[in-house]
Amino acid sequence: MLKQAAPSRPAAASSVPAPAGRYEQVLEQFAHDYLRDRRSERRWKTFFRLIWVTLVLLLLWSMFASRHHGAATTGPHTALVEVRGEIAPDTEASAELINAALKAAFEDQGSQAVVLRINSPGGSPVQAGIVNDEIKRLKTLHNKKVYAVVEEICASGAYYIAAGADEIYVDKASVVGSIGVLMDGFGFTEVMKKIGVERRLMTAGENKGMLDPFSPVSPKQQAFAQAMLDQIHQQFIKVVREGRGERLKETPEMFSGLFWNGEQAVQLGLADGTGNLDYVAREVVKAEEVVDYTPRDNVAERIAKRFGAAMGEGAVKAMKSVATIR
Structure with missing residues (x-):
């Protein structure tokens, strides 16, 4: 007497390596995030360099103006x-x-x-x-x-x-x-x-x-x-x-x-x-x-005095922020 074979059970899930495309997506996203952070860091550095150069120029100008006042x-x-x-x-x-x-x-x-x-x-x-x-x-x-x-x-x-x-x-x-x-x-x-x-x-x-x-x-x-x-x-x-x-x-x-x-x-x-x-x-x-x-203080000196302390504090906070992002 012929017996009908029992239906086969689905195979248990096994740790099969993810397709190659998945790895590429992860690597691409990582590279993208890394480059974005690096660009952000460079922008912050450039920004603060410009600020300090501006402050130095203002101070030099104020000293020159005061000397000739x-x-x-x-x-x-x-x-x-x-x-x-x-x-x-x-x-x-x-x-x-x-x-x-x-x-x-x-x-x-x-x-x-x-x-x-x-x-x-x-x-x-x-x-x-x-x-x-x-x-x-x-x-x-x-x-x-x-x-x-x-x-x-x-x-x-x-x-x-x-x-x-x-x-x-x-x-x-x-x-x-x-x-x-x-x-x-x-x-x-x-x-x-x-x-x-x-x-x-x-x-x-x-x-x-x-x-x-x-x-x-x-x-x-x-x-x-x-x-x-x-x-x-x-x-x-x-x-x-x-x-x-x-x-x-x-x-x-x-x-x-x-x-x-x-x-x-x-x-x-x-x-x-x-x-x-x-x-x-x-x-x-x-x-x-x-x-x-x-x-008397001229405009440049007043700007430098008021702006300098605030920018110094802002620079510290911004650099801490950049360090956290990295």
Whole structure:
């Protein structure tokens, strides 16, 4: 009897090598990705190289421009030096920068006189005193006059500087004066008592913790500080009296720290008249052309300072990104 053969079972899947075409596709994709990453890396490198070259060129240009700022001119002119903002070290109104500008302005043979255009609430008496001394020295050395032109405000240390000028011109609404000295701070002793905080201050030298805001005020130390302020105040007053001479119409309030508008300042002899820079250059100096000797950041320097730090951080992040892609 014939038996029908059982149908054969499908063979189990075996590890048969993939077709050659599959390998080619994988290799092609790998090569494509690799080349794409390499191109991306080259583009980033080229980009940052261009950025750094641009920054270097900007810095070189800014140095060249700053070096030739206020360079000697062929004709007679009025030399301008700006005094703006707080008078303090490492500011645009530091004695170092102002004196450098004054020296360049005086030494230029074309400058007929120097104008200090002032818009400052004051600042360090030391910095102001250094500038005042330099004005006196340069006036004697070069036999040129100095005029101060006040815009919005010329107070405290700014007036200390202005007092060295031969004449002071203001706007009728300018703020002028504040001939005084201050030292300010805070005291927290009562607050500490209320919240139960104890101050533990150790010093070597009984006055080393003088004017510590977390310790009670010592009458002896307070008197010492007041004497020091009074002495600096007298130095300030002496400079003003020497600079203004008989034009000064002293009142009991003149050296009290009060300030006045420009019209009142003229009446008190703190200023000589009203007028702006153009007026002084045209009518007083008789040299209408104005050349600015003030050292300042130009556009390239500002771009370099603001852009440089950001680009440095961006470069690090971008290189890290490229490294991750690779």
